Structures are given as C-alpha cells and as structure tokens.
Amino acid sequence: MDQNVVITLKNVDIYQPKHLVLSNVNLQIQSGEFVYLIGQTGSGKSSLLKVIYGELPIGAGEGMVAGFDLKKLNERDIPFLRRKLGIVFQDFHLLTDRTIEKNLEFVMRATGWEDKKLMNDRMLDVLEKVGLRSKLKKMTHELSGGEQQRVVIARALLNNPDVILADEPTGNLDPDTSEEIVLLLREISRSGTAILMATHDYQIIKNLPSRIIKTQTGSLLDNISL
Incomplete structure (x- = not known):
C-alpha cells in the first residue's frame, strides 16, 4: 500500500444504525492533502466522518485509516486510532x-x-x-x-496526527475569521497532515479552492466542482 495514503475506503457501505446511509464508498486521501466534504444535512457527511474515526463500523468493503484496518478495529484499538487523528468540531x-x-x-x-x-x-x-x-x-x-x-x-x-477531521469548523464564525481558520488548516496540511473538512460554506470553497468530495443520494462523489 502507498505509504502516503492515510485514508482508504474501498466499496464501503455505511449504516446508521441499520439504515444504509452511503453505499459503495471509494475514497483515498494522501498525507498533506486538503479536502472539502460537502453535502446536504442528512446526506451522510457526519456518518462518513464517524466511520473514519471509529465511531461507526463499516458494513461491506475495506477501510484503512492511519494504518488501522477498520474491519478489524475493536474497542481497545479506538483510542490508539484517535491519537493518530485530530478532531475539530463546530462547537469548541x-x-x-x-x-x-x-x-x-x-x-x-x-x-x-x-x-x-x-x-x-x-x-x-x-x-x-x-x-x-x-x-x-x-x-x-x-x-x-x-x-x-x-x-x-x-x-x-x-x-x-496523520489526519485532522474538521466538522463545520467555521460554522459559528464570521466570514473573515472563517477564512483565517481555513487558511490555518491549509497551512497545517502543507506540513504533511491531511485535512478533511466538512463545510456548508461554499463561499470559503470559492475563495480557497481545493479538492471537493460530496455526499449525495446515498453515494460519495469525488473531485466535483461547484
């Protein structure tokens, strides 16, 4: 496996709890990449993040995050996985x-x-x-x-951390402050930490463009444009 890849999901089904939220998810994120995650409320963004940090098990498919096999992840492993992840929420x-x-x-x-x-x-x-x-x-x-x-x-x-998961990190901030926070996260990504940032703020994406993935109608779309 490529040493630079920190998140790999292959043909993954994500359930919440028994309802299929996202099916056949394929995703690869490399060290130092900055990726936006967009999608309507309820479309599976949070569920995807929960799979990555070990709160939701994966259904079908395979997943590796920061060297941890999501299929084999047990309760004891989760704290060790989370030490490899930094998590930033909208509420501080x-x-x-x-x-x-x-x-x-x-x-x-x-x-x-x-x-x-x-x-x-x-x-x-x-x-x-x-x-x-x-x-x-x-x-x-x-x-x-x-x-x-x-x-x-x-x-x-x-x-x-190998990866920072940022879930709406600018949701409670004014536009100028939001831009400062995203610029800071982008700077951190340049030092090798991958950043996956869920956001509803399309203005930020237009001002500071980068790769975009989107949850939509039960699927994950990659490399989309606004």
Whole structure:
C-alpha cells in the first residue's frame, strides 16, 4: 500500500444504525492533502466522518485509516486510532473553567503524556503554530470565537496526527475569521497532515479552492466542482 495514503475506503457501505446511509464508498486521501466534504444535512457527511474515526463500523468493503484496518478495529484499538487523528468540531468543546494550558494538559494526560517538560514544550509548539503562544495562561472564555477555534486546532495537533477531521469548523464564525481558520488548516496540511473538512460554506470553497468530495443520494462523489 502507498505509504502516503492515510485514508482508504474501498466499496464501503455505511449504516446508521441499520439504515444504509452511503453505499459503495471509494475514497483515498494522501498525507498533506486538503479536502472539502460537502453535502446536504442528512446526506451522510457526519456518518462518513464517524466511520473514519471509529465511531461507526463499516458494513461491506475495506477501510484503512492511519494504518488501522477498520474491519478489524475493536474497542481497545479506538483510542490508539484517535491519537493518530485530530478532531475539530463546530462547537469548541473546551473546558471553560480552565486556562488554555490546562485544556491542552487535560488532553495530553488523557492520551498518555507524562513528562512535564515535554508536555510544556509541545503545548508551546502547537500554540505557536496557531498564533496563540502568548495566550497560554488565558481562560478560554477570555478569547474570541476565532481564538477558541485556534485552541481547538492546537489541541488537535498535540499528538502529531496523520489526519485532522474538521466538522463545520467555521460554522459559528464570521466570514473573515472563517477564512483565517481555513487558511490555518491549509497551512497545517502543507506540513504533511491531511485535512478533511466538512463545510456548508461554499463561499470559503470559492475563495480557497481545493479538492471537493460530496455526499449525495446515498453515494460519495469525488473531485466535483461547484
């Protein structure tokens, strides 16, 4: 298998829970690729993302994500798969009663980090990448929406993921801030992390074009144009 391919789905059927949502899905995403995922609400976008991060099992077909075989994935494997993935949601899911530092530390301890110096170095490194190094000690509620989403992206980068799955990451942001967040994600993809970004914001896609995949009438269409 090509070492640069981080997501492969071959002839995959996706059920939610017993209802067939997407059939015969074929998808390949390489390291460093930036891909938009579009489609109407209820067309299977979230189900596709759930298959990739191990929340939904695949029906028929084969799937590999970040070196994990989705057919053989069991409960014990899922935390290890998710360490290879960064997940960014529309709702920030930050701990609002803690500083940025404590938010990042919480995730690191939960994923097996122990060495305080290594943790501190990594926190500063990911905050530098998202332009928030100076905000380490700030409480999350003191940040703007765009800054909070940058913290979420920093959190997603902590474990050097092969892939970041971004589900409507600009849904709660104004147009200028949305564009900044997408530019940041594109910059991250250039360093080798694949980005799959679900969005309804076609203006962003027109301003910052890239490969587009679309869920439609039970299928996944690849390389479409708007």
